[in-house]
Amino acid sequence: xxxxxxxxxxxxxxxxxxxxxxxxxxxxxxxxxxxxxxxxxxxxxxxxxxxxxxxxxxxxxxxxxxxxxxxxxxxxxxxxxxxxxxxxxxxxxxxxxxxxxxxxxxxxxxxx
Amino acid sequence: xxxxxxxxxxxxxxxxxxxxxxxxxxxxxxxxxxxxxxxxxxxxxxxxxxxxxxxxxxxxxxxxxxxxxxxxxxxxxxxxxxxxxxxxxxxxxxxxxxxxxxxxxxxxxxxxx
Numbered sequence: 373x374x375x376x377x378x379x380x381x382x383x384x385x386x387x388x389x390x391x392x393x394x395x396x397x398x399x400x401x402x403x404x405x406x407x408x409x410x411x412x413x414x415x416x417x418x419x420x421x422x423x424x425x426x427x428x429x430x431x432x433x434x435x436x437x438x439x440x441x442x443x444x445x446x447x448x449x450x451x452x453x454x455x456x457x458x459x460x461x462x463x464x465x466x467x468x469x470x471x472x473x474x475x476x477x478x479x480x481x482x483x484x
Numbered sequence: 485x486x487x488x489x490x491x492x493x494x495x496x497x498x499x500x501x502x503x504x505x506x507x508x509x510x511x512x513x514x515x516x517x518x519x520x521x522x523x524x525x526x527x528x529x530x531x532x533x534x535x536x537x538x539x540x541x542x543x544x545x546x547x548x549x550x551x552x553x554x555x556x557x558x559x560x561x562x563x564x565x566x567x568x569x570x571x572x573x574x575x576x577x578x579x580x581x582x583x584x585x586x587x588x589x590x591x592x593x594x595x596x597x
Contacts, residue, residue, distance in 0.1 A: 378527075403583070405584070405585070407587075412590075413589060413590070414573065414587045414588055414589040414590050415528075415573070415585075415587045417584055417585075420582075420584060422582070422583075428582075430584070462527055462528065464528075464585070466583070468583075469583065471516040471518075471535075471577035471578070471583050471585075472516075472518070472530060472533060473530075473577075473585050474530075475520075475527035475528040475529070476527050477526055477527045478525075478526065478527045480525075
């Protein structure tokens with residue numbers, strides 16, 4: 373079945389550590405996105421990529437980094453510079469120019 | 485820039501009640517409009533969409549009509565079920581925003597038996 377897979381589902385990070393969240397899709401979509409969701413709030417865009425080897429900052433990119441070396445993969449690194457990383461992270465993908473996005477099941481990151 | 489405004493929740497209804505969740509938008513271009521639903525601990529699922537003025541999106545008994553004159557896309561359902569309890573997000577996307585999805589803050593719906 374085609375879809376978008378995020379891993380792990382739960383992730384715990386010590387303060388000062390970098391962690392990487394995985395996002396893989398087999399939908400042959402050109403565009404991929406990372407959103408952050410805080411409790412009781414909407415989704416805020418962190419980074420997005422519309423083509424391999426290219427990506428743009430979203431509204432809250434500080435303290436995060438991404439890469440897009442393959443069409444299927446768009447990993448997100450939460451660096452130690454992100455002061456409040458505890459949140460629910462959602463990855464999405466869509467066909468370029470098509471506006472419907474498909475979401476993964478999310479990764480819940482907790483700083484301990 | 486583009487934005488989406490939703491009514492604040494939570495919205496609490498009894499089973500079989502009529503549901504309306506208001507959504508209005510601001511956009512410089514001609515956006516596509518969406519409703520997504522999020523069940524606890526999960527990602528978002530597309531519920532319905534409309535791509536041009538006066539289009540009506542529908543799915544699973546939910547409906548929303550793209551009203552350009554009032555810049556609105558209100559979600560309605562004639563008879564809600566307990567299983568409809570979730571968070572509902574209104575969103576827009578258009579060429580002027582590089583096709584990024586821009587979300588409202590979400591509205592939590594709780595349906596009681």
